[in-house]
Structure formats: C-alpha cells, structure tokens
Amino acid sequence: MKTIPFLNASAWIDAENEADPNNEIYQDVTYPKELLYSDRMYEKLMTFQPSASEAVQIAAKAQHICRWKMPRETYPMDRVGYLKWREDLKKFHSKTTADILKKAGYDDTFIDRVSFLIEKKLLKKDEETQLLEDVICLVFLEFYLNPFVHKHDTEKLKNIILKTWNKMSDKGHQEALKINFSPENFQLIKDALGL
Structure with a gap:
C-alpha cells in the first residue's frame, strides 16, 4: 500500500x-x-x-x-x-x-x-546503494546499450560494458543475462567479459 x-x-x-x-x-x-x-x-x-x-x-x-x-x-x-x-x-x-x-x-x-x-554512497558496502546501482546498470544494458553501439568503437564499448559489469552484484549479473539482447550485442558482452 x-x-x-x-x-x-x-x-x-x-x-x-x-x-x-x-x-x-x-x-x-x-x-x-x-x-x-x-x-x-x-x-x-x-x-x-x-x-x-x-x-x-x-x-x-x-x-x-x-x-x-x-x-x-x-x-x-x-x-x-x-x-x-x-x-x-x-x-x-x-x-x-x-x-x-x-x-x-x-x-x-x-x-x-x-x-x-x-x-550512490558506499557502493558495494551499502545494500540499498548496491541495489540501486544494479537497477541503473540493468536499465542501461537493456535500453541504452544499443544506441552506444552505434556511437563507439568495439574497444571502447567493451570497456564500458566491463565497467558496468564490475559495478553490479552477482544477483545483478544473473538478471542481466536474462535480458533479450540482440545476438551482436550479446556477443559483444561475452567478448568484453571474456566468456
């Protein structure tokens, strides 16, 4: 309520x-x-x-x-x-x-x-700050990664993805992998993370 x-x-x-x-x-x-x-x-x-x-x-x-x-x-x-x-x-x-x-x-x-x-104080230490950061990263990956792909070269994109990933919790990572990425973007993410 x-x-x-x-x-x-x-x-x-x-x-x-x-x-x-x-x-x-x-x-x-x-x-x-x-x-x-x-x-x-x-x-x-x-x-x-x-x-x-x-x-x-x-x-x-x-x-x-x-x-x-x-x-x-x-x-x-x-x-x-x-x-x-x-x-x-x-x-x-x-x-x-x-x-x-x-x-x-x-x-x-x-x-x-x-x-x-x-x-975003005490990121990685405060549970709610981390939750908010996870949501920010998930929204970026789902809705705003694609426009970035058209603006930057592959190395810069891999760097952006890696920085985003490193800010997230394990739970955030699991949720991110459920996003319906295009095959190209999913490959880019795998390359960035060395998967």
Missing part, C-alpha cells in the same frame, strides 16, 4: 521529468526523455526487487530528475570535466529530490537516506 507522501512525491517527480524538452521514441510513442528513464528505473526495480524500500523506490524514480538542466557540454569535454559533471549531477538530483520530499511531508531522516542513495 503506497502512502500519501509517496504518491505525492512520485507525481511531483514525474511532473518535473515531464518538462524535459528532449524526447525519446519508444515503440512508436514519443516520451519526455527523463520521464521514460524514470519509468524504466522504477519498473526495473520493482521487477528485480519487489520488496525494495520506499527510499530506494523514490531514489530510482528520481535518479535523473531534471538532468537536462545541467548539460554535459557546460563542462570541459575531457575526463576531469566528465567526472566533475557526474559529481555535480548527483548533488543536483539529490537536492531537487530533497525539496520535493520535504514538500511531500517526509522527515529529515528519510530525506537524508534518499539523498545518500541518489549520491
């Missing part, structure tokens, strides 16, 4: 993401890009771990909240710029979500926990 604060927070997160000026077409339907990502994250979480806490559920929905407001191009286009952008994004997503949760009536302890998760 969903609580009133959860339903309100979810609706407000969706409303923020619905304002994304960037669109993505999926199965002949056009969606605001970050709203589609948020829906995919939430659905994947609930399939992968139906007993996930309310904090993880909100963190999954808000993972990329309003991401378009902080474009990659506004940072230096090098490794240092990329890492700074990623770090600032986590704080931005965390703060944007915290404001919504406060408005929804959540207490500071709950809000701090959601912020902790969105900022």
Whole structure:
C-alpha cells in the first residue's frame, strides 16, 4: 500500500521529468526523455526487487530528475570535466529530490537516506546503494546499450560494458543475462567479459 507522501512525491517527480524538452521514441510513442528513464528505473526495480524500500523506490524514480538542466557540454569535454559533471549531477538530483520530499511531508531522516542513495554512497558496502546501482546498470544494458553501439568503437564499448559489469552484484549479473539482447550485442558482452 503506497502512502500519501509517496504518491505525492512520485507525481511531483514525474511532473518535473515531464518538462524535459528532449524526447525519446519508444515503440512508436514519443516520451519526455527523463520521464521514460524514470519509468524504466522504477519498473526495473520493482521487477528485480519487489520488496525494495520506499527510499530506494523514490531514489530510482528520481535518479535523473531534471538532468537536462545541467548539460554535459557546460563542462570541459575531457575526463576531469566528465567526472566533475557526474559529481555535480548527483548533488543536483539529490537536492531537487530533497525539496520535493520535504514538500511531500517526509522527515529529515528519510530525506537524508534518499539523498545518500541518489549520491550512490558506499557502493558495494551499502545494500540499498548496491541495489540501486544494479537497477541503473540493468536499465542501461537493456535500453541504452544499443544506441552506444552505434556511437563507439568495439574497444571502447567493451570497456564500458566491463565497467558496468564490475559495478553490479552477482544477483545483478544473473538478471542481466536474462535480458533479450540482440545476438551482436550479446556477443559483444561475452567478448568484453571474456566468456
């Protein structure tokens, strides 16, 4: 049973993401890009771990909240710029979500926990941070790997896949191998992992 604060927070997160000026077409339907990502994250979480806490559920929905407001191009286009952008994004997503949760009536302890998760603190050590990371990686592999395949050379792709795989738990790995990859992408994954 969903609580009133959860339903309100979810609706407000969706409303923020619905304002994304960037669109993505999926199965002949056009969606605001970050709203589609948020829906995919939430659905994947609930399939992968139906007993996930309310904090993880909100963190999954808000993972990329309003991401378009902080474009990659506004940072230096090098490794240092990329890492700074990623770090600032986590704080931005965390703060944007915290404001919504406060408005929804959540207490500071709950809000701090959601912020902790969105900022992916203690990865590999905190069970819920790891769960969220698994879901992020699963969503990437299922829905966003294919566009990457057309943009990068094989070695870079293998490197991306390996980094993604290394962030996941054993349970995440098992789930990833159930994804219906194209034969080419599945071969690429096997090559990257040395299978």
